[in-house]
Amino acid sequence: MLKIKKIAIFASGAGSNAENIIKYFENSSIAKVKMVFCNVPNAYVVTRASGLGVPVMIFSRDEFYNSNKVINNLLAEEIDLIVLAGFLWLIPENIIQLFDNKIINIHPALLPSYGGKGMFGENVHKAVIADGKKESGITIHYVNEKYDDGDIIFQAKCEVTAADTPATLAQKIHALEYDFFPKIIESVLINLS
Ligand code: GAR
Numbered sequence: 001m002l003k004i005k006k007i008a009i010f011a012s013g014a015g016s017n018a019e020n021i022i023k024y025f026e027n028s029s030i031a032k033v034k035m036v037f038c039n040v041p042n043a044y045v046v047t048r049a050s051g052l053g054v055p056v057m058i059f060s061r062d063e064f065y066n067s068n069k070v071i072n073n074l075l076a077e078e079i080d081l082i083v084l085a086g087f088l089w090l091i092p093e094n095i096i097q098l099f100d101n102k103i104i105n106i107h108p109a110l111l112p113s114y115g116g117k118g119m120f121g122e123n124v125h126k127a128v129i130a131d132g133k134k135e136s137g138i139t140i141h142y143v144n145e146k147y148d149d150g151d152i153i154f155q156a157k158c159e160v161t162a163a164d165t166p167a168t169l170a171q172k173i174h175a176l177e178y179d180f181f182p183k184i185i186e187s188v189l190i191n192l193s
Contacts, residue, residue, distance in 0.1 A: 004029065005030060006032060006079050007185065009021060009033055009085050010037045010091075011037075011038055013086045019048045021185065022052045035056070039058070081188065083103075083104055083105075083185055104184075104188060105150075107139045108138060110157065111148050117147050122170065129164060134159065136158060138155065138156050138173060
């Protein structure tokens with residue numbers, strides 16, 4: 001029998017994607033979410049993950065960049081894949097090197113447009129609407145040492161209408177994320193060496 005793969009989710013905010021992914025893999029024979037890593041102690045993702053029985057590790061900026069606390073936990077839990085779901089800090093180089101092609105992120109726009117530092121959450125949707133774009137979407141990509149820069153694994157599009165606000169566009173984007181992100185994670189895991 002194949003060993004169940006272990007996922008670590010990194011999140012900084014509301015955690016609706018984290019919840020969706022945890023639930024998707026709850027009864028899976030392929031993978032399981034072992035742990036949620038969070039840099040914001042009072043983020044709602046902490047409540048969601050704990051409510052679903054997934055342990056949460058909180059870490060500070062100093063611990064992330066200047067200690068081995070996070071990397072040691074990833075190794076101790078034998079994590080196979082790191083999934084960034086609304087996580088807003090760059091991943092340190094030692095983690096990127098250790099998890100070569102084993103860190104993926106979801107971005108709420110069609111990269112390479114509307115990516116980079118400061119482009120997260122509502123900021124992205126505001127910029128897309130301000131530019132009068134007719135479509136937006138999601139990008140799932142591998143993570144490297146830069147913001148929103150690694151190889152693209154998957155994109156899906158949605159229409160942006162004149163009636164859209166950042167809030168309604170966020171809803172459309174979230175719907176795409178909930179639909180596709182767990183399935184793409186699953187296919188990345190199946191193809192993992
Ligand atoms: C998601 O829309 C995700 O694509 C975005 O943050 C949101 C988190 O929502 N990520 C970024 O903007 C990364 N640059 P959630 O906390 O409810 O899952």
